[in-house]
Amino acid sequence: MAPRTTSGRGRCYDSIVETVGDTPVIRINRITPPHVTAYVKVEAFNPAGSVKDRLALGIIEAAERDGRLKPGQTVVEATSGNTGIGLAMVCAAKGYPLVVTMAESFSVERRRLMRFLGARVVLTPRAQKGFGMYVKAKELAEANGWFLASQFETPANADIHEATTGREIIADFAGARLDYFVTGYGTGGTITGVGRVLRRERPDTKIILTEPANAALVSSGYVNTRNEAHQATESHPAFEPHPIQGWTPDYIPFVLQEALDGKYYDRIVTISGAEGIAWSKRLAAEEGIFCGISAGATFGAAMKVAETAPEGSVLLAMLPDTGERYLSTPLFEGIAEDMTGEELAISRSTPSARMGVDAP
DSSP states (O other), X not given: OOOOOOOOOSSOXXXXXXXXXXXXXXXXXXXXXXXXXXXXXXXXXXXXXXXXXXXXXXXXXXXXXXXXXXXTOXXXXXXXXHHHHHHHHHHHHHTOOEEEEEETTSOHXXXXXHHHTTOEEEEEOGGGHHHHHHHHHHHHHHHHTOEEOOTTXXXXXXXXXXXXXXXXXXXXXXXXXXXXXXXXXXXXXXHHHHHHHHHHHOTTSEEEEEEEGGGOHHXXXXXXXXXXXXXXXSOOTTOOOOSOTTSOOSSOOHHHHHHHHTTOOSEEEEEOHHHHHXXXXXXXXXXXXXXXXXXXXXXXXXXXXXXXXXXXXXXXXXXOBOSGGGTTSGGGTTOOSSOOHHHXXXXXXXXXXXXXXXXX
8 A cells, every 4th residue: 555645625725614514425344234335424524523513604604695693793592512613613713702502411521612612601401401592592682682593493504504515415426326315403404405405416315314212303293383483482292301412402493394394304213322322432443433422323323224225225324523522421431531451451561661560
């Protein structure tokens, strides 16, 4: 094998926001059934580490274009973390103050990342779930004249995925087979935006929507009520707390509704949080792909599809984010800080610099 070289991107960028998108599609080589080929779209390559960088940029630039967001105006949004981190990156680059509301149940790493990027984070009670932080953001916007990003309702959400994520998939699989596209949902932007493109240009590709087994909102058939602004007015009765952060809030967002009404999916696959964690660990340890719980859950759903997929099928799964923002979550339970017995034995197998052994 020849030594690896690189040649640069052939351009310099005027701002960090210009680097959003064009994330790589990578083949999975060691943990897939032999009769299929699986790829993953690794959204951790976005500048702030998740697929929500696309959404954040799309919302802010759409509001700038139509005048809803004024220079220096404060932006406010409810988020489980990744949208807030993406918005903090975009707002820092463009000079907008940002206030984020977030339920206290989400990982502390996310709060700290947003604050590190200059945002202010207002926590809401765990018991009020996602709906509580959602209502708080609306109250703050109305009380202070702030711009509410409205990730769950704004057309800019699905539009940015149609214009970027969907187009990238079409380009990366041009002239090649793509039998299944697998994604979960948070706001619904990915499934709706990519679904528009695939239904139009790759209608033979089956779209698989996945959701937590204990919070199967779409599978329940019940659609929560919304007001005239398309904002949810209740917590969904089928929701239960789950560890797949960023997936499936406790209501069906308006952005997702287009995908449901338009049948932008062919099948729903549910998966447990424990399965998502297990697949995330396998992707890291056996493929070198470091990702979060939602990524593991999406890939796990793809592997369920693979079990009965025809010989030679090609699957693509979305991996929404990196694993570093899950250090305090169950994803890292059992990962030792100190040396294990096996590691101590390796240390002691040679005479120098041995831990736990008195110096001679």
